[in-house]
Amino acid sequence: VGALAPQLKNSLIISVAAGIRLQDMQRWLGTNRLVRAMPNTPALAGMGMTGLAAAPGLSDNDRAIATAVAEAVGQCVWVEGDDQIDAVTAISGSGPAYVFYFVEAMERAATEMGLSSEQGRKLAVETFRGAAALAAESTEPVSTLRERVTSKGGTTYAALTSMDASGIQDAFVRAMLAAAARGREMGAEFGKD
Incomplete structure (x- = not known):
């Protein structure tokens, strides 16, 4: 990740990696343009449900982009932080x-x-x-x-x-x-x- 960090610093990063915390991604990548996403497999049928959590300070524009990405394969809900994404994972991810x-x-x-x-x-x-x-x-x-x-x-x-x-x-x-x-x-x- 360290080698990619400079190239990713100005990009919006939407992570679907289960368990990878926003604060850890911020530390590794040096940016707050981060969203944790937890989609589910019904996305394959266009009926997915994705939970999204933003790093502190994420812009409204980046939120809109992440929402559009999630809604391309179903619906989404924004939640607060890593603990709530863990709940989303337990309810709809699994x-x-x-x-x-x-x-x-x-x-x-x-x-x-x-x-x-x-x-x-x-x-x-x-x-x-x-x-x-x-x-x-x-x-x-x-x-x-x-x-x-x-x-x-x-x-x-x-x-x-x-x-x-x-x-x-x-x-x-x-x-x-x-x-x-x-x-x-x-x-x-x-x-x-």
Whole structure:
């Protein structure tokens, strides 16, 4: 990095390197024209979600450029600093893997109930796509949307009761906290000179 620093000093640098802290990049490159970006793989389909964090003193023009780059492959949200980018990484950077994990489970359940793997995958993927679109369009809390689908004593209620008994929501929260903690650990490791 040291050899490149003089050439990069007057350039806007948008880093997608997980765990590399803004302060470390500033120290290595000698510039504050830095943005940490955490995109996710749906960017490959033009539906990405990218978190952006600016080095202190980044100009409005550089923010606009970084926003335009991120929005070329989806949407973006600006957050404050490295700790919040670690949270973005845990929620949306790693998020597609969580969705794929649930799709795998739904596909497996479908085959155990006699449907084909292809049918299970299509049912799961389209359900996620539709539910995500509904959540994006609605101004209501997601919990309200969930409650509307959950009739007391019905099939959805049985499924969610089973999930709650297994502690799935708490496990999910713990998993994302672990991902964020790992991001902080990586930052500490990379930041050592």
